[in-house]
Amino acid sequence: DAGVTQSPTHLIKTRGQQVTLRCSPKSGHDTVSWYQQALGQGPQFIFQYYEEEERQRGNFPDRFSGHQFPNYSSELNVNALLLGDSALYLCASRLAVSYEQYFGPGTRLTVT
Amino acid sequence: AQSVTQLGSHVSVSEGALVLLRCNYSSSVPPYLFWYVQYPNQGLQLLLKYTSAATLVKGINGFEAEFKKSETSFHLTKPSAHMSDAAEYFCAVNNAGGTSYGKLTFGQGTILTVHP
Numbered sequence: 001d002a003g004v005t006q007s008p009t010h011l012i013k014t015r016g017q018q019v020t021l022r023c024s025p026k027s028g029h030d031t032v033s034w035y036q037q038a039l040g041q042g043p044q045f046i047f048q049y050y051e052e053e054e055r056q057r058g059n060f061p062d063r064f065s066g067h068q069f070p071n072y073s074s075e076l077n078v079n080a081l082l083l084g085d086s087a088l089y090l091c092a093s094r095l096a097v098s099y100e101q102y103f104g105p106g107t108r109l110t111v112t
Numbered sequence: 113a114q115s116v117t118q119l120g121s122h123v124s125v126s127e128g129a130l131v132l133l134r135c136n137y138s139s140s141v142p143p144y145l146f147w148y149v150q151y152p153n154q155g156l157q158l159l160l161k162y163t164s165a166a167t168l169v170k171g172i173n174g175f176e177a178e179f180k181k182s183e184t185s186f187h188l189t190k191p192s193a194h195m196s197d198a199a200e201y202f203c204a205v206n207n208a209g210g211t212s213y214g215k216l217t218f219g220q221g222t223i224l225t226v227h228p
Contacts, residue, residue, distance in 0.1 A: 031214060042202050042219050042221050045216060048214055055214075056214065058215070090156065092216075094214065100158065101216065102158070106154075108153075
């Protein structure tokens with residue numbers, strides 16, 4: 001049973017560029033959340049997707065957007081990258097009726 | 113609104129000693145509480161969870177935590193530390209229902225160091 005997978009593992013981008021991160025949820029899960037973890041801090045909630053719609057959003061600007069596909073996989077897009085966007089981006093999945101979230105290994109984004 | 117405070121960004125113990133990592137939460141509704149562990153360059157692994165059943169919760173790797181509503185605390189303990197316990201630990205809260213269901217709010221994390 002595959003757990004949550006994310007790609008790519010690492011990514012280096014330049015300020016002003018755009019980036020897309022991908023996530024495949026744990027088998028059977030239908031809800032995906034994205035978190036940003038800056039160095040030395042706890043993860044911060046970005047948004048959550050269910051039934052291909054954004055259901056909840058944290059305090060992140062509109063430069064952060066996402067998508068969920070019919071197979072429940074998800075993408076996180078960040079436009080106009082800033083140096084401060086450098087972080088580990090974590091994807092978590094769960095069943096909509098469950099509180100228990102399973103995390104992927106993350107994508108390390110470095111903005112130079 | 114919900115928040116989590118982890119007291120002590122670094123905790124150091126000797127192998128075989130008691131591990132105590134502190135977590136206090138704030139929540140306007142009954143909370144679900146979680147402890148996650150993160151090893152270097154990895155994602156988060158769920159250690160244990162409290163979901164309004166027994167107040168003493170047992171998790172993986174010998175860890176346990178006790179929910180104390182009067183103290184708004186959910187401290188993590190392990191009777192005897194192993195070298196393999198060295199990692200960063202995060203406490204998280206999720207409101208049990210309501211509009212923020214599924215949104216985890218994390219503490220700042222506590223780095224546990226275990227000395228031989």
